Amino acid sequence: MKRTKFSPTFKKFACEKEGIGMKATLIERHSLLREVIFFIKSRGLILLRALRNRFDNDLQRFPFGETLKSGAVISFSESDLWNPDDDEQNWILTAGKIQNLRVATRKLNGLEIPAGKVFSFWQHVGYPGRSKGYVTGREIREGCIIPTVAGGLCQLSNALYDAALKAGFEIVERHKHTKVVKGSLAEKGRDATVKWNYIDLRFRSSSSFRIEIDLAPESLVVKFRSTTDHRVQQIPSAMTVQPSKLNDCFSCGNFECFKHPGKVVLQKRKAVTTFILDERWSEYEEYISKTAATGDRFVVPFTPDQRIRINRYTWNVAKGFRARAVPLMALYRSLSIRLFSGGGNNVFSQMLRLDSKVTQRMLKHIPLESTHIVISQNLLPYAWAAGVLGGRTFDVLMTRLPMEKLHERLDAAYRHYPSSSTLNDFRAPDELVDLESMALTRSRHIITPHREIANLFNNKSILLDWSRPRVQVKTRSAGNRILFPGPALARKGAYEMRRLASELKLSVTIMGGATEEDSFWNGLSVEKAGADPFEGVGLVVYPTYVEHHPRLLLKAIVLGLPVITTTASGLQPSDQVTIVEAGDYDALKRAVLEKLPEEIIPIPSMSNASR
Known part of the structure; x- marks a missing residue:
């Protein structure tokens, strides 16, 4: 986009011609002076709220729990993640918002709040800075939608407020947005904006309840559970509020504005697939070579151009694509397994621990614009636990039976041969089994050349052909x-x-x-x-x-x-x-x-x- 300077008169004329009325006036509000004033005021409010919170006896942090996991769903809220009105530039801000939701939901999913206690959004989410994993999303400020770190958390607070209303909870603190974005809960008057830490969302219930949050590929789902017979309050449908025009930094056209992110950020960012791969199988390398598209990304243990590498974990298909490798961690894992003196389930536990370390290193290289993931099975439960698969579709390259089925198979063999000293080996912790099962259930496709594994997943499996190995042909003696x-x-x-x-x-x-x-x-x-x-x-x-x-x-x-x-x-x-x-x-x-x-x-x- 060509950078052009406009006179104030022309800018106002251009804005009115585009049918956005006072956009030029809104733009003028953003200046370095106003930004300094806003910074000072907000820091004062943050300090004041921190002092108030220190002496607020009702304010507590509550633990994650399992007590109410089997309770009935007493309220439910669902909202779309993606905005159909986004243009090519705004899309990346929505992708940033979804990443911020991935980080924040991990702080809330599974919390159990005792009866009569106040739930506070910021008390559990904490300070939303870059060091916590938050990225640039969108924030409403002074009538405009601007790029800001941790932008988009309001979708989560909106959903929590909506669910709290439906459950008939007491709303202790709630603040409306000053701008209504099309497609949001603000259109129905069911929104609750948040700003660290002085604009909070707080509510309580007369009975204990559990918060469950799910990031599906296309929607954010918030559920409250309780074992108490809790009748869900039927809220009459509110009058729809007319949404505002989208006054955002990407489409206003004023490059001189202090808050404008600049033309470098304006470059078109397309959705991509990221392949997160571990052990190389020729069947999967052939499959990926046929399905990977220009612009896709790879995260692998080793790339072919690295001098020190292990062939078993080197993916030749990554050549020619934007690829990131984790060679030091991959080498550490291989050497640790070779040198580990334990046996049976001891070495298996060691392998699981090292797979977790490799996965955590790999997940740092997933680009923001990645909307689809193809991942090796041994990395899957750790990626699911980290929340990076939320708001994305994903396929799984299966390298073994699911842990749950593997345990069942070993148990069946043990019933035949209870004297075996090895059939109790290779058992994963129940928590890891559950994580893998949940992720496999949510996956879009299961990809495997293994017929038995493919049959477990019926319609969503993609059955590949086994690669026939190259065998040296020579004269062999007659087989007896x-x-x-x-x-x-x-x-x-x-x-x-x-x-x-x-x-x-x-x-x-x-x-x-x-x-x-x-x-x-x-x-x-x-x-x-x-x-x-x-x-x-x-x-x-x-x-x-x-x-x-x-x-x-x-x-x-x-x-x-x-x-x-x-x-x-x-x-x-x-x-x-x-x-x-x-x-x-x-x-x-x-x-x-x-x-x-x-x-x-x-x-x-x-x-x-x-x-």
């Missing part, structure tokens, strides 16, 4: 052995494999050093795989309970070997691949008997085969 492509652990189906080897007199090649116990394979014809695990193998049998990325099975398929596995492997059945239910030993045994040629093993008697 059975390959069990996993460690001797219960969750990988080791107990079923041991029983098959014993009953059918199989010669088994095993992989992995982990085992349930040192004597697990005693008395059986078992040998560890060499450099080429498929050498001498005629059949691959993998009765696993948990398998998220079946690389070895995919290699076996490429080599043309018959495969018998469970639904947990995520593969599609075919002439070459036989699928049985995890834990169904009889079905597994029948499948093995059908696939094994007579020259490999003697066919057992019918009584033995039916065991």
